[in-house]
Ligand SMILES: [Fe+2]
């Protein structure tokens with residue numbers, strides 16, 4: 001089946017595509033569209049959503065809460081140890097998510113940094129919601145959520161983060177913008193190649209991923225005294241190389257299948 005991307009979707013994706021230094025290569029898209037790769041794509045996608053939530057969560061802990069108040073936000077480690085043998089999530093797995101939402105709503109009065117808190121709190125909630133949607137979809141298709149190690153993509157970009165503040169924060173925010181932008185671009189490129197249900201799901205994710213990209217980028221600029229263009233160009237090159245060079249592992253953000 002072929003989902004035709006609407007004009008509205010094309011408009012959403014355009015700034016993201018302009019920000020990235022390259023489009024996803026056809027070789028990656030062809031492999032991702034193979035039925036045999038569906039489990040790998042969905043499992044890694046679920047992992048990416050958890051990691052996106054954890055990144056936002058750790059930014060709140062590190063940059064928004066004063067020392068001694070960090071316990072106000074529960075940790076997300078429970079999502080790493082979901083019982084995959086049982087083949088899914090159980091009611092109790094979601095209790096901590098409710099605790100997280102309550103904590104995020106109640107810490108704004110003591111925060112040191114309102115802007116990053118507001119954006120990262122919303123992002124963490126949305127990414128956890130996306131994670132639950134992927135898991136639900138997998139459950140309905142009988143795909144078990146089995147462990148899968150992360151690919152090279154985020155790790156390779158993070159090795160370039162400067163070691164002093166606020167430059168470290170600025171770099172992490174720029175990397176966040178690239179990860180979100182690439183996710184958005186890949187959802188749009190993949191949707192027409194997948195079945196109806198998946199295509200609709202990926203298109204439904206586009207809007208929030210496009211906003212996450214611009215939130216990260218705006219935050220990065222707001223913490224820098226000078227224009228961040230040079231740093232953005234640097235990471236654009238690093239990201240492009242990861243997308244256009246051969247990659248032995250197949251993941252949602254991997255390079256050209258080797
Ligand atoms: Fe997401």
Ligand SMILES: [Fe+2]
Pocket residue numbers: 052127180208209212
């Ligand atoms: Fe996102």
